[in-house]
Amino acid sequence: MTSSAETRTAATVLAEAAATAGFAPSVHNTQPWRWRVSADTLELRAVPERKLLSIDPSGRLLTVSCGAALHHAVVALAALGHTAVVDRCPGEPHLLARITLGPPCEVTPAAMRRVQHLRTRRTDRRPTRDETVPAADLTALQRAVEEHDVHLHLLVDDQVYELAAAAGRAVEVEARDPFVAHELEFWKAKTLPASSLPETPVQSTVPNRDYGEHGTLPIGEGHDSFARYGVIFGHDEEPETWLRAGEALSDAWLLAAERGLGVLPLSGVVEVDVTRTALRMTLSELGYPYLVIRLGLPDLDHAGPPPTPRIPAAQLIDLP
Ligand SMILES: Cc1cc2nc3c(=O)[nH]c(=O)nc-3n(C[C@H](O)[C@H](O)[C@H](O)COP(=O)(O)O)c2cc1C
Structure with a gap:
């Protein structure tokens, strides 16, 4: 466990994980999620106003997108020295998951690398290069x-x-x-x-x-x-x-x-x-x-796609 994980409150750690989850991919970059931080839990809700009503009437792609954000939050927590216990679809409308902090864990180099890839990952629509995928x-x-x-x-x-x-x-x-x-x-x-x-x-x-x-x-x-x-x-x-x-x-x-x-x-x-x-x-x-x-395998001869815009974290996270 890092000293920072020891000194931060659970709510601060959860809010940081929610902010990092903002890097997640989503259908059409709609970012159809909202987080609620409390003293010891982080709740993930779907936002119906950002559902694609014609393309995705069932909400399948909205929910897949929220799942990506949920996983991003768990990856962020691991890099902050925390395991997470996830309760999926606990029953309330639009509430997709409730994360509770589990026992602290060692911050491994692999966890740090994962959170770096989370920040630099992009959707790459360019043709792939002519090489076999291993x-x-x-x-x-x-x-x-x-x-x-x-x-x-x-x-x-x-x-x-x-x-x-x-x-x-x-x-x-x-x-x-x-x-x-x-x-x-x-x-x-x-x-x-x-x-x-x-x-x-x-x-x-x-x-x-x-x-x-x-x-x-x-x-x-x-x-x-x-x-x-x-x-x-x-x-x-x-x-x-x-x-x-x-x-x-x-x-x-x-x-x-x-x-x-x-x-x-x-x-x-x-x-x-x-x-x-x-x-x-x-x-x-x-x-x-x-x-x-x-x-x-991505084209290495050209610069890849730059980051796409994100809704500011303050608009997606309700703090205690
Ligand atoms: C469920 C889902 C469906 C997506 N469908 C497409 C698609 O059909 N075509 C496409 O080019 N990108 C698709 N994307 C990629 C998103 O447009 C992309 O994640 C978003 O624009 C944010 O960009 P980024 O991934 O580079 O951060 C999809 C992403 C998700 C999560």
Whole structure:
């Protein structure tokens, strides 16, 4: 235990963890969470006002995003010398988790490295470089996801083509829906700077959502041919499992960052009912797909994406 962990109050430590959780990825950078700090607990609530009503009416992606923030908070606590006890979906509407401090723990170099990766991790929409993703890294990511009681299925070639067809269809369906188009436009203007979007269309087997315009992020000439695609899935459509899927996403993403891999979530295909069902068939009905992720080695010839904006911590955290 560090001396700082000994002298700070539990509430201060929990507030710091909540602030660090603000670095978490979220669908369209909506950051749909709110934290309440009390003397000895930290509560995570979903914020319905920041739900994407047309894209994500069930709140699946909102809850996955909150799960990522929850995992970020636990990672932050470990770097502050504290274990955490997490109670998921305790029953009150919008209350997704309650964290209580467990016994103090030693701050390990690994915990410090994790919290550094949490600050520098980015969504990288550039094409990946032409190099095979090491099998050992993929296995490690699968194990990290499994620890959260959900799964990561890595698609084989035929399944990637099925995914590509479904993702293309999802882009078409969403392009025809004026409510989706309006929602994407509204949130893009608020939360996604041009510097995060590639300067020219990306050559990719599996299309990302259509952001409607190019950005300013420099990219190389590569095609995503060496990228691998995975589906995070589980056995039901319960909010608690979506929350765990978000924790798994965060865990796998931080591990990927540590190992030099880039991650790009692709949620369009799970946003549209018909393509989500097609993806479920691709998984041979092994379970319910929550999110597709592209895994690959990032382009090293250009600077990667800069940080995206975050809502100031003071607006997301209620202090005692
Ligand atoms: C549940 C979820 C779904 C996402 N879906 C997509 C997507 O379909 N396409 C995309 O380019 N980024 C997607 N993202 C990435 C977010 O846009 C990104 O996390 C956010 O803009 C913040 O940027 P950062 O990850 O670089 O911090 C998704 C992220 C999450 C957590």
